[in-house]
Amino acid sequence: xxxxxxxxxxxxxxxxxxxxxxxxxxxxxxxxxxxxxxxxxxxxxxxxxxxxxxxxxxxxxxxxxxxxxxxxxxxxxxxxxxxxxxxxxxxxxxxxxxxxxxxxxxxxxxxxxxxxxxxxxxxxxxxxxxxxxxxxxxxxxxxxxxxxxxxxxxxxxxxxxxxxxxxxxxxxxxxxxxxxxxxxxxxxxxxxxxxxxxxxxxxxxxxxxxxxxxxxxxxxxxxxxxxxxxxxxxxxxxxxxxxxxxxxxxxxxxxxxxxxxxxxxxxxxxxxxxxxxxxxxxxxxxxxxxxxxxxxxxxxxxxxxxxxxxxxxxxxxxxxxxxxxxxxxxxxxxxxxxxxxxxxxxxxxxxxxxxxxxxxxxxxxxxxxxxxxxxxxxxxxxxxxxxxx
Numbered sequence: 001x002x003x004x005x006x007x008x009x010x011x012x013x014x015x016x017x018x019x020x021x022x023x024x025x026x027x028x029x030x031x032x033x034x035x036x037x038x039x040x041x042x043x044x045x046x047x048x049x050x051x052x053x054x055x056x057x058x059x060x061x062x063x064x065x066x067x068x069x070x071x072x073x074x075x076x077x078x079x080x081x082x083x084x085x086x087x088x089x090x091x092x093x094x095x096x097x098x099x100x101x102x103x104x105x106x107x108x109x110x111x112x113x114x115x116x117x118x119x120x121x122x123x124x125x126x127x128x129x130x131x132x133x134x135x136x137x138x139x140x141x142x143x144x145x146x147x148x149x150x151x152x153x154x155x156x157x158x159x160x161x162x163x164x165x166x167x168x169x170x171x172x173x174x175x176x177x178x179x180x181x182x183x184x185x186x187x188x189x190x191x192x193x194x195x196x197x198x199x200x201x202x203x204x205x206x207x208x209x210x211x212x213x214x215x216x217x218x219x220x221x222x223x224x225x226x227x228x229x230x231x232x233x234x235x236x237x238x239x240x241x242x243x244x245x246x247x248x249x250x251x252x253x254x255x256x257x258x259x260x261x262x263x264x265x266x267x268x269x270x271x272x273x274x275x276x277x278x279x280x281x282x283x284x285x286x287x288x289x290x291x292x293x294x295x296x297x298x299x300x301x302x303x304x305x306x307x308x309x310x311x312x313x314x315x316x317x318x319x320x321x322x323x324x325x326x327x328x329x330x331x332x333x334x335x336x337x338x339x340x341x342x343x344x345x346x347x348x349x350x351x352x353x354x355x356x357x358x359x360x361x362x363x364x365x366x367x368x369x370x371x372x373x374x375x376x377x378x379x380x381x382x383x384x385x386x387x388x389x
Contacts, residue, residue: 012128017349020330024337031372032343033360036172036316038234040289042271043282046233049274053267062266064258065250066094070269073276074242080280082204082214084225090247093257094264094272098202098228098241103129104256105224105243106164109196110135114163119149120353121318123172123200127351135163141353146309147174147318151186164196167215170203173350173359174318175311180213187218197223202241205232205283207313208291221246224253231314232283233275238268290315293362293369300373304380315363318347321356322380324387329355339382340375 002010013019021034041047053059065071071088078084086092095101102125110116112134118126120139127137140153154165167186170177178186190197197215204212204227216223228241241264243253275282294310297317301308307320321332329346336358337343347357362369 006132008132008134012131015124015349017124017345020333020345020349021343024334024343027337027341030337030341030343031368031375033362033364033372034343034345036231036314036361037236037363038231038286038315039364040234040286042234042238043275043279046235046271046275046279046282050238050267050271053270058266058270060266062263062269064263065092065254066264067266067269067273070094070273070276073273074244077276077280078214078225078227078244082212083217084214084220084244086244087247091244091250093243093250093254094269095228095241095243095257096261096264097230097239098200098226099125100239100257100261101226101228101241101243102126102198102200104253104260105198105226105245106130106133106135107256108249108253109224110163113161115159115161116164116166117154117157117162118166118351119147119153119168119171121147121173121347121350121357122166123168124349124351126166126168136161138162139351139353143353147171147176148178148182150178150182151189154186155189158193158195162195164198165190166198166200168200170207170212170311170313172203172314173316173345173347173354173357174309175314175316176309177207177210177212177312178215179210183213183215184218187215190222191219193222195222198226199223200226202226202228203231203314206287206290206315208287208294209312212313216244224249229272229275233279234286235268235271235275238265238271240264240268240272290362293366296366297360297362297369297373300377304377306380315361317360317362318350318354318357319360321347321358322384324384325380329358333358336376336379340379342372342375342379 110133114135225244229235333346345359347354
């Protein structure tokens with residue numbers, strides 16, 4: 001019966017991140033710097049709110065958009081943190097993680113032949129959804145611009161078919177953010193264009209050098225903001241995301257969401273409310289630890305002679321494979337696993353513009369980082385000796 005499967009589904013592949021992780025995860029003594037999973041536990045008070053929801057039988061459907069108390073808390077959170085102003089009754093949808101929010105946004109705004117402009121390299125979760133809609137992903141090479149997806153890079157790719165620009169900042173895999181000036185310039189340009197902006201801001205609470213700024217604060221009327229609790233509150237498995245947009249957009253997205261999942265998990269919604277209220281600043285402790293790890297990893301990578309852009313946020317380094325190793329990124333990562341038992345993600349998982357790089361997640365303990373970086377350093381020294389001989 002496979003010949004009856006939707007051809008667009010047959011043409012997409014499993015995420016390169018997961019593909020490589022699944023390939024090597026069975027190995028003994030493996031240090032994995034692959035998955036973007038915070039190594040902190042969900043805060044205790046958030047877990048207790050979930051337990052209390054079960055005890056009180058809060059296990060039924062909620063409003064399709066989520067409980068009104070959670071929507072109010074979400075709107076209060078982004079207002080206090082990022083100066084974004086949304087109506088809880090009509091301009092926010094509680095989703096099953098940020099991934100569902102991205103899915104329902106694209107399914108609402110894209111049609112056959114529409115073009116979506118994205119930075120390259122980029123997280124692989126966007127392109128398959130775009131293609132399943134019959135739309136066309138258009139990647140823009142950001143390598144020579146320190147991975148910054150600026151207006152000057154975008155302009156040459158805009159056509160009469162352009163429907164959406166994706167701004168995933170802070171970025172996975174590069175950790176780069178855009179400045180307020182860059183966002184203002186972009187907003188001014190797109191204000192007169194019939195083009196949506198999808199701003200994936202799931203790492204907004206994990207910024208190091210400057211507070212997060214959303215392009216929606218300058219051009220709310222055209223922007224769909226994606227956020228959630230997976231990274232900020234270490235709640236990946238709770239699957240709570242948020243989609244913010246003007247009412248004339250969300251009322252259509254809500255229809256897709258309704259027929260997709262009905263509503264987000266009711267128990268997780270109670271935990272999310274606790275996270276956004278009592279736990280509004282829970283990310284601060286994690287951010288301080290990530291910052292210390294960033295500084296340590298950056299020093300180590302530079303001392304190894306590796307070329308890398310220092311990340312502004314998230315918990316990733318996107319590292320150039322040294323020239324003395326003549327391998328593509330997948331074969332490099334495979335060789336690193338075989339020889340040193342350290343797993344990283346091949347850059348090719350993040351579009352063709354990620355080829356020649358590898359991603360390292362520092363969402364793990366200092367002890368693990370030290371051991372893994374020691375192994376990488378020894379691996380590079382050994383490979384360089386082989387090249388010289």
